[in-house]
Amino acid sequence: MSNRRPICALPDLLVSQIAAGEVIERPASVLKELVENAVDAGAQSVEIRLEAGGIRRIAVIDDGSGIEKNELALALTRHATSKISSLEELESVHSMGFRGEALASIAAVSQLTLISRTKDADHAWCLEPGTLEASAASGALGTTVEVKYLFDRVPARRKFLRAEATEFGHCIDAIERIALAFPEVGFRVFHNDRAVRQWLPTSALKRISDVLGAEFNEHGIEVNAQGGLIALMGVVTRPTAARARADRQFLFVNGRHVRDRTVSHAIRSAYADVLHGDRQPAFVLFLQVDPTAVDVNVHPAKHEVRFRDSGAVHRFVQQTVTQALAGVAGTQHVSATGADTSYGAAQMTDSAFVPTAFATSGSSSAPWQATTQRAFQLRETAQTNSTSPQAWQTLYQPLDEPTPAWPLGRALAQVHGIYILAQTNSGLALIDMHAAHERVVYEQLKKALDARTLPQQSLLVPIVFRVTEKELALAQEFQPHIESLGFEMAAVGPQALALRAVPAMLARGDLEALARGVLRDLEQIGASQLLTEQRNTLLATMACHGAVRANRQLTLEEMNALLRQMEQTERADQCNHGRPTWIHWNISDLDKLFLRGQ
Ligand SMILES: Nc1ncnc2c1ncn2[C@@H]1O[C@H](COP(=O)(O)OP(=O)(O)O)[C@@H](O)[C@H]1O
Ligand SMILES: [Mg+2]
Numbered sequence: 001m002s003n004r005r006p007i008c009a010l011p012d013l014l015v016s017q018i019a020a021g022e023v024i025e026r027p028a029s030v031l032k033e034l035v036e037n038a039v040d041a042g043a044q045s046v047e048i049r050l051e052a053g054g055i056r057r058i059a060v061i062d063d064g065s066g067i068e069k070n071e072l073a074l075a076l077t078r079h080a081t082s083k084i085s086s087l088e089e090l091e092s093v094h095s096m097g098f099r100g101e102a103l104a105s106i107a108a109v110s111q112l113t114l115i116s117r118t119k120d121a122d123h124a125w126c127l128e129p130g131t132l133e134a135s136a137a138s139g140a141l142g143t144t145v146e147v148k149y150l151f152d153r154v155p156a157r158r159k160f161l162r163a164e165a166t167e168f169g170h171c172i173d174a175i176e177r178i179a180l181a182f183p184e185v186g187f188r189v190f191h192n193d194r195a196v197r198q199w200l201p202t203s204a205l206k207r208i209s210d211v212l213g214a215e216f217n218e219h220g221i222e223v224n225a226q227g228g229l230i231a232l233m234g235v236v237t238r239p240t241a242a243r244a245r246a247d248r249q250f251l252f253v254n255g256r257h258v259r260d261r262t263v264s265h266a267i268r269s270a271y272a273d274v275l276h277g278d279r280q281p282a283f284v285l286f287l288q289v290d291p292t293a294v295d296v297n298v299h300p301a302k303h304e305v306r307f308r309d310s311g312a313v314h315r316f317v318q319q320t321v322t323q324a325l326a327g328v329a330g331t332q333h334v335s336a337t338g339a340d341t342s343y344g345a346a347q348m349t350d351s352a353f354v355p356t357a358f359a360t361s362g363s364s365s366a367p368w369q370a371t372t373q374r375a376f377q378l379r380e381t382a383q384t385n386s387t388s389p390q391a392w393q394t395l396y397q398p399l400d401e402p403t404p405a406w407p408l409g410r411a412l413a414q415v416h417g418i419y420i421l422a423q424t425n426s427g428l429a430l431i432d433m434h435a436a437h438e439r440v441v442y443e444q445l446k447k448a449l450d451a452r453t454l455p456q457q458s459l460l461v462p463i464v465f466r467v468t469e470k471e472l473a474l475a476q477e478f479q480p481h482i483e484s485l486g487f488e489m490a491a492v493g494p495q496a497l498a499l500r501a502v503p504a505m506l507a508r509g510d511l512e513a514l515a516r517g518v519l520r521d522l523e524q525i526g527a528s529q530l531l532t533e534q535r536n537t538l539l540a541t542m543a544c545h546g547a548v549r550a551n552r553q554l555t556l557e558e559m560n561a562l563l564r565q566m567e568q569t570e571r572a573d574q575c576n577h578g579r580p581t582w583i584h585w586n587i588s589d590l591d592k593l594f595l596r597g598q
Pocket of ligand 2: 033036037096097098100102103
């Protein structure tokens with residue numbers, strides 16, 4: 001640069017205006033800061049008045065502790081706060097605010113009036129916009145902050161504001177989030193002098209349904225779990241209440257609404273087994289962690305936090321939510337309405353498909369298991385024999401004995417090497433062979449790994465395969481993890497790995513592809529998260545490799561064994577990718593197709 005300008009310190013107002021860029025994006029961000037201040041001040045009721053979507057005017061009136069006359073000007077000074085005074089206090093902060101930046105930033109980009117009265121004062125004091133000298137005013141105990149003409153002085157920012165209705169919508173979102181977090185505080189909201197929201201002080205659960213409505217009442221499952229220094233409470237919704245958009249997901253960490261990848265991922269993976277990949281669950285969850293175990297000062301607007309032990313948080317959240325959902329799956333599937341099976345298995349409303357059917361045939365479960373094992377040991381043979389005339393004969397054996405009360409029925413045939421066609425008590429089922437087996441293997445892997453009883457099978461002849469240096473390094477770095485998954489892999493050269501043992505359950509698939517898949521997952525997952533966050537992703541990869549492939553000819557015996565295994569597998573309705581694994585048509589459905597009896 002030719003025209004070098006001298007370095008100078010920026011004027012204070014400009015510093016605040018720049019800082020405002022980080023925290024104050026739109027009226028809703030102003031509102032968030034003001035309402036949080038009211039809550040920090042111990043307010044029991046907060047009134048919010050908006051004009052023109054908050055662009056023209058935002059006023060927040062609280063009945064909290066108020067501000068002393070001689071501190072009013074300080075409240076508007078950058079980095080002045082009553083909430084912390086040392087680093088130690090920051091590390092265990094309980095208030096929403098602590099940076100002492102919000103009011104100064106807002107005042108720098110608007111016209112801010114501050115009126116406040118403490119319990120010892122005879123009357124309120126007021127700071128008019130642009131003054132630092134308080135004048136006597138009338139007003140009740142508490143504080144009123146009025147913010148007018150946001151960004152009028154910062155046209156660059158003003159331009160980015162949307163239509164009033166949109167800004168109003170953002171304001172309501174911001175208020176809802178705080179209202180959810182502070183159910184003991186009452187809120188009233190006015191827009192252009194019309195009352196638009198009112199929530200009375202109440203319990204956390206009642207506040208959730210007050211704010212978010214019926215959906216959480218009807219489809220909600222209460223979550224309430226405590227574990228050492230961590231607790232999770234709130235409401236998750238059944239998978240059927242899932243939405244196309246992630247607009248009903250509220251996570252609060254120590255009362256603060258945040259977006260957090262660890263927790264989101266934990267919740268996602270808890271739903272992964274029961275929810276189609278592109279559907280979004282709805283939930284309101286409050287995570288309480290010891291303040292010293294979480295850093296809230298990682299984002300100027302505090303939208304993010306950082307956990308000291310994110311692995312532990314992830315485990316706790318995932319387990320808690322999984323249990324909540326599993327509890328419901330058990331009870332809900334019993335309902336004959338089929339109301340909660342709209343994801344994939346909606347057609348299965350017949351009573352033959354409810355778990356009671358599993359229970360009544362429980363006595364015969366031992367023979368199923370025997371069949372199952374035998375059949376899958378036979379798999380290799382079946383494959384090689386697939387085209388023999390004998391195999392075809394078995395496939396098309398006529399079926400004259402009555403179908404037993406197996407929910408998934410008796411296998412009739414394999415269709416296009418992909419589907420199993422089965423006759424059930426009440427109709428016809430079509431089963432995606434690979435998806436179904438994948439689900440079975442996946443659940444078996446999960447169980448075995450949880451019980452630390454993943455049986456290993458040594459390979460008679462090790463499989464040696466070429467890898468990149470990176471893959472080799474991964475195999476060495478993750479050796480203990482790889483072993484805990486049932487593998488034994490060792491370097492046999494600068495670019496070669498020998499696979500000496502694999503999980504017995506998966507010993508028949510394409511082992512090289514399996515090993516590569518595991519390495520690839522490990523690379524993406526990273527050591528710290530393995531066996532916690534992403535364990536199920538990895539198991540899904542393994543299950544996918546271990547499951548029967550399409551175009552593999554199965555015998556009827558194998559098909560039936562698979563059906564029996566599915567019936568015994570939790571959540572066999574969906575494959576690991578959330579797709580349905582089977583569909584069912586009642587005879588009446590079929591009759592309709594053919595216009596019979598009409
Ligand atoms: N509604 C309020 N009631 C009482 N005191 C308030 C209120 N709003 C702000 N204050 C005081 O002004 C200070 C500065 O507020 P702010 O700029 O939001 O920073 P922070 O909340 O991070 O401390 C607060 O620490 C608090 O002492
Ligand atoms: Mg504040």
